[in-house]
Amino acid sequence: MRIEPRSKVSKTLIISVPILSSFAALLIAAIPISFAGANILQAYQEMFFGVFGSVFSFSEMLTRATPLIFTGLAAALAFRARLWNIGAEGQLYLGALLSVVVGTGYFDLPPLLLTPVIILCGAMAGAVGMAVPTFLKVRFGADEVVTTLLLNFVILIFIQMMLEGALKDPMGLGWPQSSPIVEEAMLPKLLPRMRVHSGLILAIVCAVVVHFMLSRTVWGFRVRAVGENAVAAKYAGIPVHRSLFMVAIFSGALAGLAGVSEVAGLKGYLTADLSPGFGYTGIVVAMLAGLSPLGVVLAAIFIASVFVGADSMSRAMGVSSYLADLVVALSLLSVLVGGFATRFRIVWSKRQPGDNG
């Protein structure tokens, strides 16, 4: 058995591998589900109907997918330029924080203006959150994997401090939560009596915009060039550092928007458990999507389906909802293996003649 690189990778392979990998993950996940004592077919059926069984469950899935699209885009864009932004979680909280500061009535603005201001401020806060580690990388060579990752914890602790102090809701019965964003500033709901909100539309628009910028503009050309071969990009006169900064700002802004969308679209106020790791799951989404911005939308929907479906499965079957995390982890692993399979192929052949040893 030998492993050889493929000289050419077909389009069908590129598209089919993530889909097949996702199914493979579901197949492998059947083993622990059966260990948990559930009927596998019934479990997957519950999972499926937990997402596609009703308009409500479907809308819940979309609600869950919304922040994942934002953080997935943040990761995909940065990774395209080989800027390893592991800090989407922290940038999300920064975006949420600033939108709460602006949106809870400190600024007296007409509601029509307040929503865009909140969105912009949240994006800016996220952008700053990524610009700082990028500055440290460019100026001092600090590894952005480490700085962005550690900043997540710094930011979360800062949020907790603010929620116990300056931003604590006086009407909140002592809970560590912020005052609510004024009603008029909230992102409008998409369907009556459902939680899915216009943040989803914003997320999809962002995906289309990022796709267009990467594939059709000079800006995106520079980003791709820097990511795919920084040495050649520099040789060709592309400003490598400036391109990295631009990517950092947009990537951070997208992660910040995830925070805005959660606070101003869903929760209404900020708590320290706003995100159950959306920033980290965004990395999985981006990888699953092969760093394609439009693919991010699909991957986010897949992962949100797994989460929401597994929730309803665990409720119906009495198995742990941690199985959802397991399926997500398995699908990431499958996609990584699948990605290897697209780049290489395995040649089965016996040892060569003449080799008697």
Add this chain to the structure above:
Amino acid sequence: MGKVLALKGLSKRFGSVQANEAIDLDLNKGEVLALLGENGSGKTTLMNMLFGHYLPDTGSIDVADRQGSLQPLTLGHPQISLTKGIGMVHQHFTLAENLNALDNIVLGTEPLISFKRNTGSALKKLEKIMHETGLFAPLDVSVGKLSVGERQRIEILKALYRDVRILVLDEPTAVLTPQEADDLFDNINTMAKSGLSVIFISHKLREVLSFSQRIVVLRQGKKVGELVTNKTNESEIAHLMVGGGVKSAERETCTPGKAVLQLNQVSITGRSKRDSLFDQSLEARAHEILGIAGVSGNGQAALASLIAGLEVPENGSILIDSSEIEKPTPKKMIGAGVGRIPEDRHHEGIIGTMNLADNLIIEKLDDQEIQNFGILKRSKIKTNAAHLCKSYDVRGPGVDAEARLFSGGNIQKMILARVFEQNPKLILANQPTRGLDMGASAEVRRRLLDARKNGAAILLISEDLDEVLALSDRILVMHDGNLIPAETRDRAQIGLLMAGTAA
């Protein structure tokens, strides 16, 4: 003279490339055999199969044991090849720079755990080998401090210390000055007389003709000829190598014009003396090819980075068309009309995972020709690319294909298209034909001469002295960060300058 080695029908395929196809080769005791072929003709692959690095798809190898009878060799195991008396000196040395020569040589031959090292007997054995072969190298200095020639001698001593009876040398002269190369071949002949069989890989006709007894020529993975050296000549071998005649470029006479590039006492301090330029000045004029000869690693990289705009000089000035370029960047240099052909075309010249059309526009992203308000004109870019591919004869899977899928020669033609399309005033050609086959090399040289005729100044940096001699109007020799004008076109004289030993 008995046979010591017989390769029978060796084939090896890498993906879609048939690197070697049914190659037979015999080697006699005490013979110096040259394995000749263009880059990519399969020389190194064949030798790597002999040494056990690669497992052949088909075929077998017989090696003589100590008594001289041929025995089949177990394939795919370097350790076994080594114990059967086959040694290989790679083009890129495999020495530990922080250890001294003696440690490098005995490395791997000593028991892993022992309380006392017995270097005395090793030293005795090595001194005997050095006296017999004439290969002398300082044994107690760390290898990092030694010159390239000395390192190569250590590599060979390393093989001889393991009692090899068959020595394979992969492009042994690539990094040597002409004099060092001649010395090396003298040593090889001495060793051959005492019974060692040598195969050396080369693509330099001159040394193959002067120093081998028999020549095996490979082309596109096949053996296309086996010649006795003193019964053949250069043109016959060249014909076999290329499989058809290749016109060499004709150099017309041109009168040099005004100075296009002026360097005034420029210094760059690199990581080592070899990456540095010390207070150097030069002038390249229109209608002129200025050749920079020298063994690589003598400051050529610093000079090239300077002209490419990658390095800012610590002092001194760069003038293009008499106007100074302050704080040069690649963009400023391109803007000033400098076309740059990089040394490492795969790494610096192209972005392998982007398509060919994208690679053609990468130096002119601000140009209104290819963009409108920051939005790429995709169909225009594609038609331009197709047009350029046609006029520069870039062949491969098409303009939409990733650049990495093109062969080295076609990548270089693509870079030429990108550079020459801008009608540069000054062309930096850094090792422009390295690794290219004869056809592509001839094309590159022809384009350079055309540009010279059209009024460009060309700075040609090349390790290939024959190329520098053939193309240049004036020659500077680079040694240890200094540029020395060559007064004559005499190979030996230039060789001495390259070694830094001329007065």
